[in-house]
Amino acid sequence: MTSATTMNAALPAVHRERLMDLAREVSFPVGTRLFEEGRRADRFWIVRTGTVALDLRVPGRRPAVIETLGHGELIGWSWHFPPHIWQLGAEAMSPVRAYEFDAGAVCERCEADPEFGRAIAVWVGRVVAQRLHSSRVRLLDLYAPYGSGGAA
16 A cells, blocks of 8 residues: 555645544454445544555455555544445554544534545555455466466
């Protein structure tokens, strides 16, 4: 993940502060599932310490790890877009400490403050674009006959 998609790099200080007003500190032991693909997305996290793997269900196989995220990175973007259903799953790969956000409260703040809402939307959009690229590369590496583009 590029530094341009971490919260500190992507959000101006005033908007970071407004977002952090809504944070609560949480922790997850190794192996905890933060969310499951296909379920309702009503919260998100920013990692303080530890790593979280994003994965995709693959019929007849173990979930494919798409990306591993760490300090300062957004875990979960599906809360921001209808139908608010997780597009991937997420699991703590090490002990994780994170800031947790209630999506409803963040959306209310976005509606009340359009400048804040735009900053959040641009940040989340950048994250989605980066995750889409990472997912494509990872799935090509796993399942395409010649990987993600190397010569045969």
